[in-house]
Amino acid sequence: MPLLATSLLIALLSLAITSEARLRTCKARNLPAIEVFGLEIVNLSSKEQRGFEAWDQPLDSNLPLKFKPLDFCNFTITYTHPGQNDRIHVYIWLPFDDWNGRFLGQGGGGWSAGGDGALASGVALGYAAANTDAGHSLYGNFDDLLGNAHKWAMLSPGNINWVLLQDFASRALDDLPKIAKQVIKGFYGEEPKHSYWSGCSTGGRQGLMSAQRFPTNYNGILAVAPAINWASFVPAEYWPQIMMRKFNYYPPPHELEAIRKAAIESCDVLDGVKDGVISAPGLCAFDAQSVVGSTFYLDGEERVVTSAAADIANAIWEGPIQDGKREWFGNTHETSFGGMSPFMGIPDGLAMTICAAGGKNCEGYSFPISPNWIQYFVEKDPKFDVLQMDESDFFEALHRSRNEYSSIMDTSDPDLSGFKASGGKMITWHGLADELIFPNGSSNYYERVLALDPGAREFYRYFEAPGVQHCTGGIGAFPSHALDSLVAWVEKGIAPDTLDAASISRDKSEAVRSRPLCPYPQVAAYTGGDPDEASSFRCAESFDAFSEQRGPHTEL
Ligand SMILES: *[C@@H]1O[C@H](CO)[C@@H](O)[C@H](O)[C@H]1NC(C)=O
Ligand SMILES: *[C@@H]1O[C@H](CO)[C@@H](O)[C@H](O)[C@H]1NC(C)=O
Ligand SMILES: *[C@@H]1O[C@H](CO)[C@@H](O)[C@H](O)[C@H]1NC(C)=O
Numbered sequence: 150m151p152l153l154a155t156s157l158l159i160a161l162l163s164l165a166i167t168s169e170a171r172l173r174t175c176k177a178r179n180l181p182a183i184e185v186f187g188l189e190i191v192n193l194s195s196k197e198q199r200g201f202e203a204w205d206q207p208l209d210s211n212l213p214l215k216f217k218p219l220d221f222c223n224f225t226i227t228y229t230h231p232g233q234n235d236r237i238h239v240y241i242w243l244p245f246d247d248w249n250g251r252f253l254g255q256g257g258g259g260w261s262a263g264g265d266g267a268l269a270s271g272v273a274l275g276y277a278a279a280n281t282d283a284g285h286s287l288y289g290n291f292d293d294l295l296g297n298a299h300k301w302a303m304l305s306p307g308n309i310n311w312v313l314l315q316d317f318a319s320r321a322l323d324d325l326p327k328i329a330k331q332v333i334k335g336f337y338g339e340e341p342k343h344s345y346w347s348g349c350s351t352g353g354r355q356g357l358m359s360a361q362r363f364p365t366n367y368n369g370i371l372a373v374a375p376a377i378n379w380a381s382f383v384p385a386e387y388w389p390q391i392m393m394r395k396f397n398y399y400p401p402p403h404e405l406e407a408i409r410k411a412a413i414e415s416c417d418v419l420d421g422v423k424d425g426v427i428s429a430p431g432l433c434a435f436d437a438q439s440v441v442g443s444t445f446y447l448d449g450e451e452r453v454v455t456s457a458a459a460d461i462a463n464a465i466w467e468g469p470i471q472d473g474k475r476e477w478f479g480n481t482h483e484t485s486f487g488g489m490s491p492f493m494g495i496p497d498g499l500a501m502t503i504c505a506a507g508g509k510n511c512e513g514y515s516f517p518i519s520p521n522w523i524q525y526f527v528e529k530d531p532k533f534d535v536l537q538m539d540e541s542d543f544f545e546a547l548h549r550s551r552n553e554y555s556s557i558m559d560t561s562d563p564d565l566s567g568f569k570a571s572g573g574k575m576i577t578w579h580g581l582a583d584e585l586i587f588p589n590g591s592s593n594y595y596e597r598v599l600a601l602d603p604g605a606r607e608f609y610r611y612f613e614a615p616g617v618q619h620c621t622g623g624i625g626a627f628p629s630h631a632l633d634s635l636v637a638w639v640e641k642g643i644a645p646d647t648l649d650a651a652s653i654s655r656d657k658s659e660a661v662r663s664r665p666l667c668p669y670p671q672v673a674a675y676t677g678g679d680p681d682e683a684s685s686f687r688c689a690e691s692f693d694a695f696s697e698q699r700g701p702h703t704e705l
Contacts, residue, residue, distance in 0.1 A: 172338045173245055175222035180335035183226065185327045191236065192227040198242075201269065209256055209270075209349045210621035211371060211631050216273030220245045224332055225265070230320070233312045237321055238286065241279040241332050242268040249275035251636075252333055252341035254326055254359075254367065256280070256352020258620075259294040259518055261287045262317055263352075274632075277341060279329040283321035284313050296517035302525040309529060318557045319358050326359075326366040343639055347632055349373035349620040350586065353577065357560040360575055360609075364567035369639040370575040371632050374583055374620050378477075378590045379558035384527070384547040385469055385477035386519035386585065387535070389486070389500035391543045392464040393513050398457035401508030405486040405500060407445035407454055408437045408462045412482040420692045421675040424662075426616035426625050428672065429692050430481040430581055437462040447508045462486070465500055468587070471544045478589035483582040483616060487514075497619075498584045516585060526554065563597035565609060574638045575609045578628055578648060578666060580617030588613065595669055612648050612666040626650035626664035647673075647688060 171179040175197040183190050200218040224241040240263075253276035257263035263280030264287070271278030285301035287293035293300070304310050326344060334340045346356045346367045353375025360370050376382070393399050416433035417423050427433055437459035444451050465486070468479025480486075480499065487501030497516055504511035520535040527550045538546070555561075568575065579591040595611040616625020628634075628648035637643040647665035662681040667673045667688035676695040678685035689695065 173222075173336060175224075175245075177224065180224075180332060183328055183331045185324060185331075187230060188228050188324055189231050190226060190228045192225075194225050196223040196225075198223055209347050209352050209371075209373065210627075211347055211349070211373060211629060212255070212270035213273055214270070216269065219269060219272050221272050222336065224336075226328055226332070228324070228328070230312075230316075235284040235312050235316055237284040237316060237324070238265070238282045239279060239325055239328050240265045240268060240281070241277070241329050242272045243277045243333065243336050244272050244275060247275050248277060248337060250342045251276050252326065252329055252344040253278045254280065254329070254344070254346045254348075256346070256348020256350075256355045257283075258350045258352060260285070260298050260317075260521075261294050261351065262321060262355070271347070276345075277329070277333050277337075279325060279332075281321045281325045284316040296521055298518075298521045298525050299531060303529065303531070306531055307529050309526065314526075314557060319362055322355050322358055323363045323366065326363075343368045343636075345632070345635065345639075346370040346372070349375075351376050353377070354379065354558075354560050356575070357577075360565055360568045360573065361560060361562045364565070364573060365571045368573060369635045370568075370573065371635050372575060372577045373631070374579045374586055374588075375560070375577060375591060376586055377559065377594055378561050380551045380554040381477050381547065381559075382587055382590050383519055383522045384543070384550045385587070386499050386516055387523065387538075387543065388469045388477075388479075389461070389465045390513045390515045391538065391540055392461050393500070393502070394538075395540055396457045396460050396464075398455070398461065399502045399504075399511035399513055400455070400458040400461065401447055401452075401504050401511050402487050402502060403445055403447045403508060404452065404454060404458045405462060405502075406488075407443070408440060408458060409482070409484075409486060411435070411440045411443070412437070412462075416482055420615075420672070421696065422680045424680055427481065427483040427581070428615035430483065430615075432692075433482045435482055437466075448506065450507065452508070461500070469544070469547065476544065476547055478587040478593075480584070480587065481581055484584050485582070485618070488584070522550070526550070561594055561597075563594065563601045565598060565602070565605065569602070569605075569608050573608060574635060576612070576631055576635050576638075576645065576648075577609075578612040578614050578631060580614045580619065580623060580625065582616050582623045582625060583619045585619045592669060606668060607644070610645060611669040613669055613672075614650060614666055616652070624652055626652045626662060626666070628666050649683070 175195045177193040177195040199220050202218045221242045221244045226239045253271040262283030264282045268278040301313050344367045348356050353372040356370040356372030412435040415435045416427045419432040420428035440454050441456045441459050443454050466479045469476040487498030501514040502511040503514045523546050524533045527546050579588040598605045617623045628650040634645040650666050651661050651663045663683040665673050665683050671688040673686040674689035674692050674694045676687050
């Protein structure tokens with residue numbers, strides 16, 4: 150008997166040693182088989198990375214851009230949904246040391262669900278990070294991110310690739326954490342203690358999809374500037390180009406910029422502080438016709454603002470309205486009509502024009518996702534010419550887009566009861582100078598969530614970020630620690646009463662302006678003192694809340 154016991158002990162010990170040795174070794178064959186209902190693993194590969202320093206492009210601006218060299222194991226999993234002929238890649242990067250015990254799903258942008266190369270920022274923070282390409286590999290190339298839907302959208306002219314659209318819209322988002330959690334367990338010997346999602350734009354839409362449809366996958370979701378209401382807002386992004394066509398005028402960018410500056414000059418102070426930012430867009434009733442005839446400079450030449458440009462600007466702010474009915478929202482007055490995206494380093498905006506020297510012979514140039522969507526998904530015709538669309542064609546396309554795609558793409562279901570029941574917490578913030586996604590779509594959604602569940606702020610809070618552009622950029626204060634706020638809410642029960650935000654001050658000195666962002670529908674009202682200090686603001690129901698204390702409007 151003792152002999153048997155000893156050999157049993159030896160056997161057990163060696164088993165323990167081997168399984169311990171299997172842990173944190175970057176070998177695909179050391180992982181137990183991955184089993185997720187409805188999918189079949191095609192390939193699993195591993196690659197050990199030491200001192201990884203490549204420039205990272207996190208599509209989520211709440212993650213860091215710069216970090217020290219990283220050591221991690223890179224698992225790449227290829228799988229299919231049998232019978233659907235799709236082939237999806239999941240990328241999982243696992244830090245060897247200093248794992249913080251958490252899983253982070255990272256979102257994509259534009260047409261990209263995510264992809265290899267985007268995960269270093271999560272790993273740098275100690276997360277085991279993963280993302281998915283959802284079956285169409287479009288990462289790391291801005292043309293693919295923004296304009297190349299034809300590479301996967303259709304099986305043939307007239308025939309949508311519904312499988313890949315479903316994978317992009319929702320299915321792959323459910324697979325990702327299910328696969329990643331098994332890989333994490335195989336690698337570290339334990340499941341993550343908490344799971345988070347972080348994404349902006351398409352990544353924000355993906356976060357909302359997870360909360361609405363797969364409510365137990367994540368403990369915390371950061372869904373920034375979400376591409377919510379896709380079937381409505383994506384066609385609506387084309388409205389500015391339709392208006393330029395209607396008024397038969399393509400203003401040089403300088404002319405629209407002169408109008409925008411005048412609007413900011415007029416509406417900046419409505420929130421009680423003159424800081425170059427319109428923090429109260431709902432109070433801004435600026436009419437562009439009021440600056441017709443005023444001058445601006447283009448290549449050193451004095452020009453005047455035309456009535457046609459004013460009509461176009463007003464229509465863009467108003468948004469698409471048909472027979473008195475609002476079909477979608479417009480841009481805020483603060484929003485740039487066209488310019489460079491600090492986020493992507495490419496021209497963006499919805500009312501871009503490209504002109505010859507001296508602002509002559511201007512032509513419209515649209516943010517590509519919108520005409521892409523209309524051409525391939527709504528019309529299903531690669532030869533369809535969006536340039537021939539008039540206003541009534543536009544509304545027809547918008548209605549058809551909604552009718553055919555809302556249930557697949559919109560992520561605007563206000564019923565978050567499943568997510569609430571599972572104990573999840575979610576934060577959304579949206580820049581009020583977002584040049585691509587109308588922030589009113591987010592506030593409208595949050596209001597519908599509150600209408601259904603007046604107690605929703607106990608697990609979901611929405612913050613508006615005045616003066617912040619799409620995902621990042623702009624002179625408004627930016628909430629760069631939103632993910633930390635989410636973690637504190639999930640793990641310590643500390644609900645975010647504000648998001649701390651900061652920006653470089655208007656004189657472009659090194660001084661940093663700090664501001665609280667307040668949970669919607671509250672606003673950050675000025676209470677007096679240095680307007681560059683967060684302590685001079687308090688969350689209030691309206692901007693007038695502290696006007697008696699602070700006296701007349703402050704000029705900086
Ligand atoms: C599995 O993935 C690795 C790494 O990308 C690749 O080299 C290999 O050819 C793949 N194998 C199969 C069967 O697809
Ligand atoms: C991760 O592994 C995949 C598959 O082998 C490879 O294509 C990719 O380049 C790797 N990325 C890094 C950063 O190691
Ligand atoms: C859009 O959002 C702003 C800021 O929350 C709000 O003041 C305004 O009333 C909204 N506009 C519409 C048309 O809903």
